[in-house]
Amino acid sequence: MKAIKNVNIVLTDRVISRGTIIFDEKIREILYSSDLRKYKDIEVIDGMGGYLTPGFIDIHIHGFYGHDTMEGSYKAINTMSENIVKTGVTSFLPTTMTMEGGAIKRALENVAGIKERKLNGARILGVNLEGPFINSKYKGAQMEEYILEPDINLIEDYIDIIKIVTVAPEVSGAEDFIKKMKSKGVIISVGHSAATYEEVERAREWGLSHATHLFNAMTGLHHREPGIVGAVLSSNMTCEIIVDNIHLNPVILKIVTRAKDNKDIILITDSMQAGGLKEGVYLLGGQKVIAKNGEARLESGALAGSVLTIDGAIKNMMRATELPIHKIVNMATINPARLLKVDGKIGHLKEGLQSDIVLLDKEFRVERVYIEGENKVDRVKS
Incomplete structure (x- = not known):
């Protein structure tokens, strides 16, 4: 059993000032003080007036630390994890990319094979399938030659691990695909799409219920053509945002957080x-x-x-908006957890x-990380 005391505990609706959390593999008690007299032989960590949050959940990440989901290997996923x-x-x-069908299947098969296997760091909750069922007009960094019309037959062997799939709803075959994937419990997300508001x-x-980045x-949003953005901002659709101050101007963050219910906004990295x-x-x-210069670009x-x-996205949101800390943290914790x-x-x-x-710590730098009570990170400084 462990305790972290003298810490600001971030709950979904408020922050407990100078509280204490008691835990092993599960959270046993949350206290509004640092009085631990009833606990004997317990490891106590002083939070030094910092913040305690739930573990962050990244639902859209392609790669990290030199490796990528599309490599289709345990080493790649484990390196990302740790x-x-x-x-x-x-x-x-x-998260996958639009590539040759065999490469996508290998990536899915790889994740399916290691989903329950022990990783050295963050756990896998499933796969985010971004492409190949998109519109070439908005391909972004996806490879156009491998874009396909939506077809469940291409991925039906991996439905159990696919949690989110990005689709351009205006392309041929989208209606049948969306209905079938929805019936199997997969979250359907609009992205890389030229769809109109009406579509x-x-x-x-x-x-369809979600929006990719x-x-x-x-x-985009135009006063006579509301587009996908208009459909998302005017509905209860959930949406991802990349808060690196490159993909979105900080002013946009203010607009989104005022237009959308907090519970419908999810921070992602889209990291490569x-x-x-x-x-x-x-x-x-x-x-x-x-x-270069904090950006990742094609030639x-x-x-x-x-x-x-x-953690960087959270700090950027804190600088760009006037939202309380717990509402920003929710975007990286309870909101993605609820979605999944x-x-x-x-x-x-x-x-x-x-x-x-x-x-x-007080500057929101990661100090310690626990997964099911096991200490995975100790005193990391950024």
Whole structure:
């Protein structure tokens, strides 16, 4: 049994000032003081007035620390796992790219084979399938020659591990695909799409409910053509945002957080191989990417994912908006947990839930990370 005392505990609706959490593999008690007299022989960690949050959940991450989901190997996923945990991420969805069908299947098969296998860091919750069922007009950094019309037959052997799939709802075959995937419990996300507002609204009737990296690679908001962005901002659709101050201007963050219910906004990294490493040349979906000045771009200049981390996204949101800390933290914890229907186990600090816990200092730098009570990171400084 362990205790972290003298810490600001971030709950979903408030922050407990100078509280204490008692935990082993599960959270046993949350106290509003540092009085531990009733506990004997317990390891006590002084939070030094920092912050305690649930473990972060990244639902959209392609790669990190020199490796990528599309490599299709245990080493790649484990390297990502043991390095993103240093940024406070305790659970994630390895995310695919639009590549040759065999490469996508190998990536899915790889994740399926190691989902229950022990990783050194953050756990896998499933897969985020980004492509190949998109529109070439908004391909972004996806490879156009491998874009396909939506077809469930291509991925039906891996439905159990696919949690989110990105689809352009305006393309041929989308309606049938969305309805079938929805019936199997997969979250359908609009992205890399030229859909109109009306097409998104129609697709919502089929089962569309989420948006992949809002504003990026989709029809924007125009006063006569509301587009995908207009459909998302005017509905209860959930949406991802990349808060690296590159993909989105900080002013956009204010607009989104005022237009959308807090529970519908999810912070993602969309990180690629270069995440956590120095500037240089890397790969994303088989394409050369130049990482420089905090950006990741193809040789054409198009953005190609990011080098963002979730703890960095939280700090950027704190600088850009006037939201209270707990509402921002929710975007990286309870909101993705609720989307993936795992909020009964993780995503918030509550007695009886798994002890996925992040201790941060007063500047929100990661100090310690626990997964089911096991110390994975100790005193990491950024």
